[in-house]
Amino acid sequence: xxxxxxFIGQTIAMIVFVWFCMKYIxxxxxxxxxxxxxxxxxxxxxxxxxxxxxxxxxxxxxxLIAAAREQxxxxxxxxxxxxxxxxxxxxxxxxxxxxxxxxxxxxxxEVEINRARDELRGEVVAIAVAGAEKLLAREIDPAAHGEMxxxxxxxx
Amino acid sequence: MEEEAxxxxxxxxxxxxNHHLTNLQxxxxxxxxxxxxxxxxxxxxxxxxxDSMAIAVxxxxxFLYLFRRVAKKxxxxxxxxxxxxxxxxxxxxxxxxxDAFPGxxxxxxxLSLTIFIWVFLMNLMDLIPVDWLPEAAAAVxxxxxxxxxxxxxxxxxxxxxxxxVLVIYYSIKIKGFGGFxxxxxxxxxxxxxxxxGIIAAPFxxxxxxxxEGVSLLSxxxxxxxxxxxxxxxxxxxxxxxxxxGLYQLxxxxxxxxFHILVITLQAFIFMVLTIVYLSQAHDTGx
Numbered sequence: 517x518x519x520x521x522x523f524i525g526q527t528i529a530m531i532v533f534v535w536f537c538m539k540y541i542x543x544x545x546x547x548x549x550x551x552x553x554x555x556x557x558x559x560x561x562x563x564x565x566x567x568x569x570x571x572x573x574x575x576x577x578x579x580l581i582a583a584a585r586e587q588x589x590x591x592x593x594x595x596x597x598x599x600x601x602x603x604x605x606x607x608x609x610x611x612x613x614x615x616x617x618x619x620x621x622x623x624x625x626e627v628e629i630n631r632a633r634d635e636l637r638g639e640v641v642a643i644a645v646a647g648a649e650k651l652l653a654r655e656i657d658p659a660a661h662g663e664m665x666x667x668x669x670x671x672x
Numbered sequence: 673m674e675e676e677a678x679x680x681x682x683x684x685x686x687x688x689x690n691h692h693l694t695n696l697q698x699x700x701x702x703x704x705x706x707x708x709x710x711x712x713x714x715x716x717x718x719x720x721x722x723d724s725m726a727i728a729v730x731x732x733x734x735f736l737y738l739f740r741r742v743a744k745k746x747x748x749x750x751x752x753x754x755x756x757x758x759x760x761x762x763x764x765x766x767x768x769x770x771d772a773f774p775g776x777x778x779x780x781x782x783l784s785l786t787i788f789i790w791v792f793l794m795n796l797m798d799l800i801p802v803d804w805l806p807e808a809a810a811a812v813x814x815x816x817x818x819x820x821x822x823x824x825x826x827x828x829x830x831x832x833x834x835x836x837v838l839v840i841y842y843s844i845k846i847k848g849f850g851g852f853x854x855x856x857x858x859x860x861x862x863x864x865x866x867x868x869g870i871i872a873a874p875f876x877x878x879x880x881x882x883x884e885g886v887s888l889l890s891x892x893x894x895x896x897x898x899x900x901x902x903x904x905x906x907x908x909x910x911x912x913x914x915x916x917g918l919y920q921l922x923x924x925x926x927x928x929x930f931h932i933l934v935i936t937l938q939a940f941i942f943m944v945l946t947i948v949y950l951s952q953a954h955d956t957g958x
Contacts, residue, residue, distance in 0.1 A: 518716060519714060519825070520710075520715070521718070522721040522725050522830075523830045525729075526724075527830045529725075529732055530786070530830065530831055531834070534783050537736065537782040541785075542762070545758060547746070548746035548751070548755075549748075555748055
């Protein structure tokens with residue numbers, strides 16, 4: 517072993533190297549590593565936030581969909597009810613119309629019957645007169661017996 | 673001298689090993705630059721191991737260049753492949769620091785990163801086949817070249833003693849001079865403070881001080897010797913394998929694969945122990 521100037525040279529070199537490393541190398545590399553660690557932590561936090569936001573939005577959208585579905589159901593129910601009502605109303609109107617027409621027809625028939633009865637009555641009178649003429653074999657003076665015949669016609 | 677060194681035929685195994693384990697040295701004697709003929713004592717204040725120094729500094733600059741390039745363009749967005757790789761290393765070191773060091777200190781993490789990568793790169797030179805760089809150097813007229821800087825105790829001791837100075841500095845800064853002294857003298861055996869036993873207190877203090885002093889001084893020593901020893905032994909085995917002729921190929925491969933583990937582990941251990949020693953210096957627990 518021979519200790520010499522190399523010892524001092526190496527000591528100086530070491531001091532310079534360590535100083536340089538401390539001043540110009542370590543802080544930069546460590547800074548980059550720590551900054552990246554922070555960024556990763558932030559990114560993970562943001563992802564977590566995004567995930568919870570998504571869950572919240574999904575819940576909200578499900579609520580909205582349920583509400584919309586409920587509303588649609590109500591509208592359909594209302595429409596059904598309304599349709600039923602309209603059908604009922606139409607049916608009622610139809611029935612009314614039918615009754616009215618029936619009444620009209622019945623009145624008309626009544627009129628016809630009356631008319632026919634009047635005609636028949638006239639004809640019956642004429643037949644009766646003719647029959648009586650034939651039965652009596654002599655002519656009856658329509659003028660003399662007219663009053664009696666009218667009274668008969670009114671009784672029929 | 674140069675002819676001798678390159679006389680491969682005349683070279684014995686011992687010469688070969690010694691050649692590989694000799695640093696390229698330069699020193700100034702009597703106003704002249706002298707290469708490889710410097711005094712060989714334990715301490716020589718005028719000598720420099722040019723190869724260790726140059727390779728260590730080059731690798732250090734390589735480390736700084738690569739990391740600085742990434743640091744300048746570092747983005748918190750989608751990182752490129754290189755940035756990912758660098759961030760992986762930085763994150764690993766940062767994790768090790770956070771595991772072992774409870775307080776906040778702006779120096780320790782960059783210090784650990786520098787130590788880890790730099791020591792790793794210096795150890796990595798061990799995986800380059802032992803003859804390549806020395807032969808290439810010889811081809812351009814450089815006589816000796818010891819490739820792995822961490823097999824030079826100058827390098828490992830310089831690093832561990834720098835860490836040791838930081839340990840002392842933070843011990844005094846955090847605990848105060850009194851607190852640090854107390855830690856060295858009042859543990860693990862608390863001296864008696866009243867009664868007749870008080871005359872034994874200085875012995876307690878002396879005993880504690882020896883105990884704690886040894887444990888304190890053993891920290892930088894073990895730190896540097898562990899790295900130096902491992903790398904030196906590994907390099908020596910590579911050199912020995914290189915002496916085996918054709919058989920070296922499978923053996924070299926096996927040892928190199930194993931050594932990948934060793935060099936990474938040694939760099940990691942050096943870094944972790946640095947963190948542990950510094951966190952002990954910050955610890956005001958007892």
